[in-house]
Amino acid sequence: MIEIFGIPSQALFAQLLLGLINGAFYAMLSLGLAVIFGMLNVINFTHGAQYMMGAFVAWMALNWFGIGYWWSLLLTPIVVGAFGILLERVFLRHLYHLDHLYGMLLTFGLVLIIEGLFRFKFGSSGLPYNNPIPGGTNLGFMFLPWYRGWVVVASLVICLATWFVIEKTKLGAYLRAATENPTLVRAFGINVPRMIMLTYGFGVGLAGLAGALAAPIQNVSPLMGSSLIIVVFAVVVIGGMGSIMGSIVTGFGLGLIEGLTKVFYPQASNTVIFIIMAIVLLIRPAGLFGQTK
């Protein structure tokens, strides 16, 4: 057995992989938050609840309709995204002209409703979701379960694809332009309100997809989102919401750091991200990738 710093490599890399997976979820969620904030100026508190909904949609698809994992990966973002669009049309749209804080308060209220309803229906304990690709391989220094490897690769691809669309395509150029100056973009004949609506749907769909990916790893539980979203807020504060790539890098990086903390000083593993946030704020108030306005 190989040892690194007195810790068996199997245990070390297992925790690192776990950290990387958590980082994948941080990255996907903070990416969605950043995209939504850029367009809507709303901090989407419901993001965690929508992640939880994603996991439940996958669970319900399997247990109620017999739809397998791979199809639900396609189905979940659509369902959750459509729900998001509904929320935007009914509620959020009417708050854009107000202080940004009201958007946060509204979405916080929605969290209470959504979580309460799911707890009423499913209880607070988790429901299992079978691993669609069981087994794994021994790499010598660590054991790699196939599913965990798949989650890391898939989320990396999703994050990079999002980055590509926003930074390198025409659609993304419109989006960035509308973030900078919605009135001008509107004058060019682009339907900005519809774009805002679809952006919200997209960000929320991304959260739903993350939830579906998480379903086989974590127990599917109504509470899985709310604790995660607070960590994701800290991730967003650390990274700054200025850059897409920044969100991705910070998300994965902080996941890894959290994994390492679990190995070397487990007592702090819950709080390490918040401590990093405090330090970053003291040194660079705008966040690692943010610009001060």
Added chain:
Amino acid sequence: MNKTQISVAVLLVLALVAPMAVYPLFLMKVLCFALFACAFNLLIGYVGLLSFGHAAFFGMAAYVTGHAVKVWGWPTEIGILAGTAIAAMLGVVFGLIAIRRQGIYFAMITLALAQMVFFFSLQAPFTGGEDGIQAIPRRPLFGFINIQNDLVFYYVVLAIFLIGFGILYRTVHSPFGQVLKAIRENEPRAISLGYKVDRYKMVAFVLSAALAGLAGSTKAIVFQLASLTDVHWAMSGEVVLMTLVGGIGTVLGPVVGAAIIVAMQNYLASMGEWVLVVQGIVFVVIVMAFRKGIVGEIADRVMRLRRT
């Protein structure tokens, strides 16, 4: 006398006779949360800072008071002061970190810091983990006031609330309070006028944290319990809701809001998860339709009636 002073006087009389009609324990709960909400309102209503982490001050003060009174055997009044002092210190730490950012970021940062305090409370040995600190004794206050008696204790809690409320009222209606409002309305302008904005914000933040702590400490003695619920983010959300329902930036709004939400929780206690759902619905309705809150809307109506 102006409008607010008349309403305060009426409410005071009501508060003095209330125990004849309502359970003192319920009233004490209302008063604790009313003080908590008033402290929170100082920030959101008069400085324009939304703190989503006030449960940290409330809950940590409750833990400190509980531990000091139960384990160390400190007198009740010293225990409450200790809890308040710790909350103020925690406020200094939060303030140093969070005041560097405004608006939405401020809310996220305070929420994250409070979550850190939550995890600390979950793991620290003195908080009793999931059980919390139970059976905190109610020792005679100053050695002679018997607070075992709920009715006597009610008047003590009322006095504590009035002290806190008075401090807040004086703060808001002082030159210092005027500067806070100026910061809320136009921060760059306040800076250009030469005010050290961050220092003002800091003082307001620490004051708010300390009074939230006073509320938490008192609550710990009233219910003889300090638990994880007090430091959970849901508690931070609750105080936001109370203030929002009553009216942000109004003197009496938080008191009214606290009374309504505590009463609602009492009535719905048997309905389990639905309490959350109802609270969420109240949140959404207020944000969508009644952003001024109950007291704010009433004040508006009265003003409009006067004009016509």
